[in-house]
Every structure is written in structure tokens, then in C-alpha cells.
Amino acid sequence: MSIGKSPEDDRPSPPSSVPSGPSDTPEGTGTPTPSDASGPAGPEADRPSIGRVLQQARVDRGLTVEEVSTSTRVRIPIVHAIEEDDYSRCGGDVYARGHIRMLARAVGLDPVRLVEQYDAEHGGRPSPTPAAPLFEAERIRPDRRRPNWTAAMVAAIVAVIGFVGFTMFNGDDSASTTTHVAEGPAPAQKPVPKPKPPKPVVPPPAPSESAIAAVPKDKVTVRLTATDDKSWISAKASDGKLLFDGLLLEGDSKTFQDDEKIDLILGNAGAIELFVNGKKVDEKFEAGQVERLSYTKGDPQVG
Numbered sequence: 001m002s003i004g005k006s007p008e009d010d011r012p013s014p015p016s017s018v019p020s021g022p023s024d025t026p027e028g029t030g031t032p033t034p035s036d037a038s039g040p041a042g043p044e045a046d047r048p049s050i051g052r053v054l055q056q057a058r059v060d061r062g063l064t065v066e067e068v069s070t071s072t073r074v075r076i077p078i079v080h081a082i083e084e085d086d087y088s089r090c091g092g093d094v095y096a097r098g099h100i101r102m103l104a105r106a107v108g109l110d111p112v113r114l115v116e117q118y119d120a121e122h123g124g125r126p127s128p129t130p131a132a133p134l135f136e137a138e139r140i141r142p143d144r145r146r147p148n149w150t151a152a153m154v155a156a157i158v159a160v161i162g163f164v165g166f167t168m169f170n171g172d173d174s175a176s177t178t179t180h181v182a183e184g185p186a187p188a189q190k191p192v193p194k195p196k197p198p199k200p201v202v203p204p205p206a207p208s209e210s211a212i213a214a215v216p217k218d219k220v221t222v223r224l225t226a227t228d229d230k231s232w233i234s235a236k237a238s239d240g241k242l243l244f245d246g247l248l249l250e251g252d253s254k255t256f257q258d259d260e261k262i263d264l265i266l267g268n269a270g271a272i273e274l275f276v277n278g279k280k281v282d283e284k285f286e287a288g289q290v291e292r293l294s295y296t297k298g299d300p301q302v303g
Contacts, residue, residue, distance in 0.1 A: 047117070049085045050082070050085060050100060050114050050117055050118055050121075051082055051083040051084055051085040051086075052083075052085075053109065053114065054082065054083055054100075054103050054104065054107060054109070054114070055083040057104075057107035057108060057109050058083075058106075058107045060107075061107055061108060063106075063107065065079050065080060065083075068103065068106050068107065071106050072099075072102040072103060072105075072106050073102075073265065074099055074102060074103065077089065078090065078099060079103065082096075082099060082100065082103065087122075093122060094287075094288035095288070095290075096118065096122075097115050097118060097119075097288075098288065098289065098290040100114050100115055100118055101114075101115060101290070102290065153198070156198055157197060157198065160195055160197075160198070164192075164194070164195055167192065168192055215277055215278045216257075217277075217297070218259075218297070219257050219258065219259055219297065220257065220258050220259070220260065220261060220262050220276075220277065220295055220296055220297050221255065221256070221257050221275075221276070221277055221278065222235070222255070222256045222257075222262045222264065222274070222275070222276050222295055223253060223254070223255045223256075223274070223275040223276075224248060224253065224254050224255075224264075224266075224272055224273070224274060225251075225252070225253040225272070225273040225275075226248045226249060226250045226251065226252055226253075226271050226272060226273075227250070227251075227271060227272070227273045228250070228270070228271045228287075229250055229268060229270075229271035229287070230247060230248060230249045230250050230268070230271065231247075231248050231266060231267050231268035231269070231271045231272055232246070232247050232248070232266075232267035232268065233245075233246070233247075233248050233254070233264065233265065233266055233267065233272070234264065234265040235254070235256045235262060235263070235264055236262070236263045237256075237258040237261075237262065238258050238259065238260035238261040238262070243256050243258075243262075244256065248272075250271070260296065260297075261294060261295065261296050262294070262295050263292075263293070263294045264291075264292070264293040264294070264295070265290070265291070265292050265293075266285070266289075266290065266291045266293070267290055268287065268288055268289070269285030269286070269289045269290065269291040270285045270286050270287035270288065270289055271287065272285070276295045276300035277295075277297065277298065277299070277300060279299065279300055281300050
């Protein structure tokens, strides 16, 4: 039995849903063309540079480059270079971070934010580095060499032995000449006593913590020791007199006293062990950190 077609089977099929407009894909490819190849810029692209922020803050406060240099002890050419985002004169990332921190405080900015921006733009926080080459904020004076007591002692012994040998030789020659010329028995020669060697000079021992504790109470006494590394230091008395300005090598110590106050600048504060008025200062400083400190009589207090 055959089944007949219904009237609907003779109707023409509907056209396929293919858009009649131009194709959205480029010729010869199956991927759509992006409307914009470049993505939106990140928030850091619009952030002003460190130098521009420092310069604008200085201008807003009505300060000149010379005034900022005087208050921070950062030299004028370095201040200009940092405001132009040129850190090649700072002597390395450690000192560049220190300069940015001091300039930010001088113009009333948060130094932490600017240092974090510097680290992000220069490969992250640097590891501790040696203090050389020192930053150009101060003129460096070489430390005088200590006298070589060993060489002086050896030279003195050689001179004494030479003098004794010369004296004994001349005495024997005179005795033989007298024996041949004079008649009768020659007088007995008195033996020449041997000189005693000089006692070696023993350098005074380094002061212990108990000796440091016995400091006068009517003065300010500050003792600095470079324990882990070398560091540039500067010390001034209360009347502005410069007590020391130079490099403190690892293992060396310096002691300063004044009637009222002592001001310090430490170029590598993390390498310094500090005793003030006989007491050890337990302040923890980072390696390469630049610190400006002030101490008076009594218990140590950071200025």
C-alpha cells in the first residue's frame, strides 16, 4: 500500500540563513579580524616618574635645588640628575634608593612609595652590596695609616747590634796595637757587657664593653665600630665642628666626645655597631641604608 504525499511535501525548502552582506573574515582566513590589536594601557603607564614627582613636590613647597641639597647633603648635580630620572651618578641601586628616600622626606613625600616604584622599575629590591664605590653626597678622606711598631722595633735592634759590634771591633784592634808597642805586660781588658734587647712595645688593648660603660656622665660619648663591612661616616660636635669625615674599614672603631651633642651620618648603617654613653644602641639598620642620627647626654635617644 503506497502512501501519498501531503501538500506540504511539495512546498519549496526555505533559504539557508546565510547573511547576504560582506563576510566578516578576511579573504583566505577563517578567523575574524580584531577591531583593535592593541590592548588598553595598564595603570602604571600613566603613573608619573619618580623624578617628576620629586621635582613637582619641591616646586610646590617653594624650595630650590640648593636648599634641598643643603638639607639632605646630596650634591646639587645628583639632585638635578634624579629629577631627570638619571640614576647613573648615584653609585648603584643601594645609594639611589637612599637618595630617593632623603629627597622624598625633604619635600614632604612618602619615601616608601617612591622606593617601591624604583624597585619595580629597576628589577626589584637589590641585595646588600659593598659600600664602595661610595655615593657622591660627601667628599671622602682616606684614613691615616697606623704606625708600624714591629718595623720600628726591628730597626732599633739592628742599630744596637751594629753599634755593639763596631765597639767590640775597635776595642780588640786597640788592645793588639798596645801589646806590640808598649813594653811589659799588657793591662787586662775589661769584658764588654752585652746589651739587653729592648722590650717589645705592646699596643694597648681594645677597650672592652665595661671600659666603654665607664664614660663620663657630663659628656656625650659615641663609639662606632664597623663589624660586617666598611662604611663612610661623618661626625659633628654641637658647635658645628667636624670631628671626622671619612671611611671606617671593617674591624676599625672611632670614639667621639662633646659637652652637649654629637650629630652622625652613616653611609652604610647596617654595618655599624653603635655605643652611646656606654650603652649599646639596638636600632636595626639595613645594609646600605643612609641614616642621620643625633645623640645627647644620658640614655641614647635617636634625634
